[in-house]
Amino acid sequence: MERLAFELESPGRPAPRAPPVVVGVVASGTLEVLVEPADLPGRCRVEISTSANGFGEIWEAVLRDFAARNAVAGLALSVNDAGATPAVVSLRLDQAVEEYLGQVP
């Protein structure tokens, strides 16, 4: 297991506060993402616990793209990963933010 933590720059207004949301299931080749509001102006924090060691650089690249696609300031994401590929991670992260923001009227 490897633990990774990243803080992503995300300009713009912080995401509205909403109840935490979890998407995905921890199973071989996939992951779960928990989205919570956080007091992080201009930034998004991502904490990852992954069963695949040594992929920190790839995580960072995937997360940088994710933060460029979405306005994620003021969010804390926590990930339990069981060896998901970068494409699966990207889709799941987008889904997580979409479901979190979808709760806000």
Add this chain to the structure above:
Amino acid sequence: MTALGHRPPPASYREATARRRLAGVLDRGSFRELLGPAERVTSPHLAALGLPVAFDDGVVVGAGLLGGAPVLAGSQEGGFMGGAVGEVHGAKLVGLLRRAERERPAGVLLLLDSGGVRLQEANAGLVAVSEIMRAVLSARAGGTPVVALVGGGWGCFGGMGIVARCCDAIAMSEEGRLGLSGPDVIEATKGVEELDAADRGLVWRTYGGKHRYLLGEADLIVDDDLTAFRAAAQELLARPRPLDLATLEQEHDRLARRLAELGSCADAAELWRAAGAPDPDRLPLLEADEFRSAVAGVRRGEP
């Protein structure tokens, strides 16, 4: 909007996640999770072994409404370690059932999807499963009906198979499976001649919803659809089974008769034939409704 001419598939229970199942079975928007993922009550055993954990330890528990009546519900996520019961996972279900004893809701729904004990947690998992059994019986003794729904891809095996049969009633789909030792366990211990776990037809004939319904072990058989399971849960909560010595003795008699009558059958299809089911080879092909009427006269009901 869906494409022209495309009919959306029914909301499959089997394909849904544990959370989606609860949302589909309970009144829309009524579910409130207890000890949700943000609380991060995860398995200390998996962490110690260097294995991935899940924020909810593979089970979602909480309160909601079913047809306007307050119920408590737990839903196992088969995708996480086959829905296997570890210490935290089990404690969440036990807590739910003990809450039912205090709050006396209209019932408890257990959406089971589990291979049984989580072997990585060894004795802690075994103890957890036995505590769930005790808590189910205790809630029932206190007057709260407990209903099991079995229609997930992992079936309901091992200790959770026993838990299901400790409940007032079970609703299953054909796709759901219920048993004690699963097919792979039997093949590994008794040999492929005893049970070929790769023979899916045989596995579903032996463990599947239709067989369990015919034997009287499942009380309802429904299509693989969230709405159908919702209706089944409502129907079964309305007819709890007494938990007393007379009922247990009747059930023991029934099982003894069944063993004497059908115990020599080597395959479920042979058993259906011996039980007088019409056209037994066609039974696996029927939809739930057709199947129910086809076997209405020969089903071995429980007291």
